Amino acid sequence: MCVVSLIPIRPGFEPERRDAARNRELLLRAARELIEECGADGLTMGTLAQRAGVGKGTVFRRFGSRAGLMMSLLSDAEAEFQGRFMFGPPPLGPGAPPLERLIAFGEERIAWVLEFGELARAADVSAYNRFDVPAAVLWHRHLEMLLREAGVTADPWLMATSLSAVLEPERILHAVGVHHIAPERLAASWRELVSRVVRGA
Amino acid sequence: MCVVSLIPIRPGFEPERRDAARNRELLLRAARELIEECGADGLTMGTLAQRAGVGKGTVFRRFGSRAGLMMSLLSDAEAEFQGRFMFGPPPLGPGAPPLERLIAFGEERIAWVLEFGELARAADVSAYNRFDVPAAVLWHRHLEMLLREAGVTADPWLMATSLSAVLEPERILHAVGVHHIAPERLAASWRELVSRVVRGA
DNA sequence: GATCAAAACGGACTGCGGTCCGCTTCTATT
């Protein structure tokens, strides 16, 4: 299964040195523990270094930034989601009509955000180009392709951008957490939106 | 003209003390200068305090946070925009059919973001409840009302949320700045989107 | 003008993300 990583692949593919690999595992384990205890927002890079028994510099060498760390923690969940919408069974995967796939994509994404959203929000933070992260580019292309297949000829690229905006973790979590919108209501609204976009074609 | 402020009104309406008012003016003037010189992202609260000749604590007492400061700087532009879509001439203001008002709202908002976007982005930063800022609530209600008038019966509240997401400064600036999308193309896509949402009713 | 409480002030302080650079550890080579 060919999956697009959240994290840029290091050029050259040299394997990690043994100590580096060991520290990466230590850090990921410690990070999961800390998030369990304090929540994603409660994790600080200093505490993480301390808990893992390494220097702070090592944390940043491994993950580049706090957002990068969160992406690493998400990468399994992300890869699984990618696998499902690209190769899994219909209606999310290939085989169903495009409108149904669009609907399924949003529904599943909403469910995904509700499960991993706190991490996703922490990973989003910052970065002027948070929309150009490999995974985000992939969803965008997927939506664009489905829109084309569905016969939407009016600027599918920007339409996909608009639909992506609707599925942004921050907004979904805000609607559910602050305004107490039921997830099924979100899903119904997504269905409605995407149906109108496609049918209006 | 009754306008909704970006900043919570202080309860009780006691007037500011004279020194407080003086410092507020000093700070706003200094902030505009600094942004002129270094851009909104280049403004730091420490530098601002120094330039205005006041203590750092004073800056935070006045504006609460960096985002609060940016909102204060935006508030004139925001008020002007509010005035136009609530009381101004059609098609943005009342008098035109709802679909045309929706289209105009997006077009004008896109233009607005391209003019004041850097500030708006700086004002957005952080805050779990950045969607509950008075101005954002007002746009949301406006969109919701127009959708209802246009006969959209399917969850206008969430539809308005989705449309708001599409107009978010961060995304618009990213599309224009990074992907070199022409503003007219953004406007055309918005027209298309909103027409489909309404016509599908 | 003297008095006084409340409001505002200012800058030292905290905690954070992120960088830097001299030191240590690993691994390929002989």
Added chain:
DNA sequence: AATAGAAGCGGACCGCAGTCCGTTTTGATC
């Protein structure tokens, strides 16, 4: 086993947003 240089390490350090609290200013009251 010795060696060398690359990769990795770690923690002091920086700049920033935001807080705290002792001091100063203000303006209502007498």
